[in-house]
Amino acid sequence: MILTLLMGTIFLTQIMLVVAMAFATFRVLRGPRAQDRVLGLDTLYVTATMLLLTFGIRNGSILYFEAALIIALLGFVSTAALAKFLMRGEVIE
Amino acid sequence: MRRLMRRLLPYPMMTATLLGVWLLLNESVAPGTIILGGVLSVATAATLCVLDLPGGRFRRPQAALSLLGVVLVDILRSNWAVAKIILRPGGGGRVSGFLRIPLDLRAPYGLATLACIVTATPGTVWVAYDRRRNTILLHILDLVDEQEWIDTIKGRYETRLMELFE
Amino acid sequence: MNNHLADLPAWAAIPAALLLLAGAVLTLIGTVGLLRFGSFYQRVHAPTLGSTLGIGCILLASMLVFSVLESRAILHEVLITALMVVTTPITLMLLARAALYRDRSEGSDEVPPPPSGQDARASGTPQSQSGPDGGQAV
Numbered sequence: 001m002i003l004t005l006l007m008g009t010i011f012l013t014q015i016m017l018v019v020a021m022a023f024a025t026f027r028v029l030r031g032p033r034a035q036d037r038v039l040g041l042d043t044l045y046v047t048a049t050m051l052l053l054t055f056g057i058r059n060g061s062i063l064y065f066e067a068a069l070i071i072a073l074l075g076f077v078s079t080a081a082l083a084k085f086l087m088r089g090e091v092i093e
Numbered sequence: 094m095r096r097l098m099r100r101l102l103p104y105p106m107m108t109a110t111l112l113g114v115w116l117l118l119n120e121s122v123a124p125g126t127i128i129l130g131g132v133l134s135v136a137t138a139a140t141l142c143v144l145d146l147p148g149g150r151f152r153r154p155q156a157a158l159s160l161l162g163v164v165l166v167d168i169l170r171s172n173w174a175v176a177k178i179i180l181r182p183g184g185g186g187r188v189s190g191f192l193r194i195p196l197d198l199r200a201p202y203g204l205a206t207l208a209c210i211v212t213a214t215p216g217t218v219w220v221a222y223d224r225r226r227n228t229i230l231l232h233i234l235d236l237v238d239e240q241e242w243i244d245t246i247k248g249r250y251e252t253r254l255m256e257l258f259e
Numbered sequence: 260m261n262n263h264l265a266d267l268p269a270w271a272a273i274p275a276a277l278l279l280l281a282g283a284v285l286t287l288i289g290t291v292g293l294l295r296f297g298s299f300y301q302r303v304h305a306p307t308l309g310s311t312l313g314i315g316c317i318l319l320a321s322m323l324v325f326s327v328l329e330s331r332a333i334l335h336e337v338l339i340t341a342l343m344v345v346t347t348p349i350t351l352m353l354l355a356r357a358a359l360y361r362d363r364s365e366g367s368d369e370v371p372p373p374p375s376g377q378d379a380r381a382s383g384t385p386q387s388q389s390g391p392d393g394g395q396a397v
Contacts, residue, residue, distance in 0.1 A: 002269045009276035013317075016283040020309070023290035027302075035299055035358040042350055043293060043306040047286055049339070050309070050317050054279065057321050060263040060328075065335040072339060076346035083353035087360050117334045172285065172312045175304060179292035189301050191371050212348035215307040218300075219348075220355045230371065232355065234304045 010058050017051045038082045045075025104146075108138040147201050153257060160253045164210050167249070175215040178235060190236045191220070194243050195228045198251050203258035210250055217242075263328060271327040275320040282316030285309060298369065299358050303351060310347040315340070 024047060027040030049068045056064030102108055115130035116122060178187060198204060208219045211231060221230040233242055267275075285308045292305030318340050322333045362370045 002267070002272045003265050006264055006267065006272045006276050009279055013279045013283040016287045020283075020287045020290040023287075023294050024306075027290075027293050033299065033361075035354055035361065036302065039299070039302060039306065039354055040293065042354070043290060043309065046306065046310045046314060046343075046347075047290070049343075050282065050286060050314050053314075053317050053321055053339075057275075057279075057324050058264075060325075062335070065339070069335060069339055069342070072342050072346070076342070076350060079350040080353055083350065083357045086354075086357035114338065117338050120334050168311050172308055175292070175308060176285065176288045179288050179295065179305065179308075191300075193371070208352060209345075209348040212351050213307070213311055213344070215311065216304055218303050218355050219352050220359055232300045232303070234301060 007058075010054055013054050014051060017047055017054065021047045021051070034086055038079060038086065041082070042075065042079045045071060045079070049075070102135065102138065103142050104138045107141065108134045111137055156253060156256050160250070160257065163249055163253070164214070167214055171214050171216045175234060178216075187234075188236050189232070189234045192231050192233050192236060192239055192242060193228050194231060194246055195226070196247075196251060197227075198255050198259070199227060200255075200258040203254040206258075207246075207250055207254055211246065264324075266328060267324060268327070271323055275323045278316045278320035278323070282313045282320070285313040285316070289313065300355070300369075303355055303358075307347070307351065310343060314343055 021044055024040045024043040028037050028044065031037055049072045052064050052068040052071065056062075056068065111134035112127075112130050115134060116126060119126050119130070181187075196204075196207075198207065204222065207229075208222075211217050211219045216234045218232045219229060220232050223229070231242075231246075236242070264272075289305050289308035289310075292308070293302055296302045296305060318336045322336045325336075326333050359370055363373065
């Protein structure tokens with residue numbers, strides 16, 4: 001009973017996170033300006049990290065947590081680089 | 094001896110943090126992990142000398158804990174407030190805008206901490222800092238009462254940060 | 260596949276489920292705001308919901324489940340939390356500054372002008388250090 005409840009909740013959580021990712025993707029595609037797209041991409045990264053965490057809880061595997069850590073790190077670096085690019089037009093100065 | 098220590102460990106806090114992260118990543122405290130992590134963190138901290146970081150003082154861990162508590166409560170409250178604003182149908186009656194706040198805090202690490210706190214709290218984003226006049230420019234989602242926001246930033250965060258860093 | 264969760268007692272499973280739901284609902288509300296708000300500076304506020312309390316709730320649920328089950332140490336969650344706490348404000352600040360710079364260089368009247376024209380370099384805003392071609396419309 002408790003197990004069914006928990007598995008159902010995890011499934012519902014994953015559905016909601018996927019919908020959230022779809023909204024963020026819509027903002028990436030729609031814009032209207034470049035900073036809106038980068039903001040959507042950053043949201044997408046954070047939500048993907050959360051989705052991987054829920055997969056980790058569901059399957060009890062440590063691999064998901066390593067992947068979540070890497071996605072969080074790469075998301076930060078790429079958003080920072082893109083923001084730099086928007087400001088100056090070049091990434092490395 | 095002291096000079097040797099200073100050359101080997103220019104940033105002891107940074108070295109300790111790096112070693113801690115290394116041990117967390119490896120999830121072990123085996124001697125080999127500690128030795129490798131120690132060598133790596135000492136070397137990384139030594140390369141930071143090239144960057145010539147500004148010096149800063151950090152005192153009073155209890156004050157830091159009370160600041161942490163205040164920030165956590167504020168994050169909870171403003172999450173609720175921003176969620177209500179988002180879900181309000183129509184979205185009418187809400188004024189959002191920029192707000193310029195004069196500061197008394199000047200310590201660089203204190204300003205960095207304030208920027209992180211302000212931005213991590215939903216509803217306020219740190220946009221720019223004017224070094225000459227020591228003012229900050231924030232964007233606030235629900236800008237009904239400007240004075241209330243100024244009192245919040247200055248009263249709740251700035252006084253505590255000045256205790257910590259100045 | 261699911262047997263590891265079957266050992267979880269009810270007093271841990273119910274809070275974990277509630278935390279997971281709370282985190283997902285907050286994240287969803289944040290992205291709804293990302294869709295609904297009219298201007299960029301309003302939209303910057305929306306994802307903060309998910310990246311502060313949302314991911315915090317999910318990390319807490321994960322810590323609860325795995326520390327009760329004792330199947331592995333909870334150390335990775337600590338690392339992810341620390342990483343999120345440090346990086347989320349930095350990315351949002353950088354984005355807000357980039358947007359301000361682009362809007363100012365295009366002469367938009369939505370944003371306030373720089374505090375003083377003659378010494379914008381000292382002001383910490385990137386006004387005077389202009390890019391190669393000012394505001395490139397992308």
